[in-house]
Amino acid sequence: MNDKGADAEQRAAQYLLQHGLRIVAKNWACKHGEIDLIAQDGATLxxxxxxxxxxxxxxxxxxxxxxxxxxxxxxxxxxxxxxxxSPPACRFDAICFDGQTISWLKNCISA
Structure with a gap:
């Protein structure tokens, strides 16, 4: 990962923390790929x-x-x-940085 990508992930983690989520894991990797951040939002993963x-x-x-x-x-x-x-309820979000604009897209990816 390049420095800009790592910086964006750090900024995203801070943004989520400021909005009450708890970061569970960063850059969780497996044979299928990598999940940038895993967070807890109340009872939802x-x-x-x-x-x-x-x-x-x-x-x-x-x-x-x-x-x-x-x-x-x-x-x-x-x-x-x-x-x-006992897996909890889950959702997929995206934190998008477009130039200086940050967007939090909740539940934006579905199976």
């Missing part, structure tokens, strides 16, 4: 994809979460949940 784009010229940060990326996130999350005895 949140898998967070962090995306950074300097402009919206090619659709912006949210548009860069392709169906293939979504499938990798889903498969990675399933593997993560196998290690939990």
């Amino acid at each position: 949140v898998f967070v994809e962090v995306r950074l784009r300097h402009s919206n010229r090619f659709g912006g940060a949210a548009a860069s979460i392709t169906p293939a990326k979504q499938a990798k996130l889903w498969a990675s999350a399933q593997l993560y949940l196998q290690g939990i005895k």
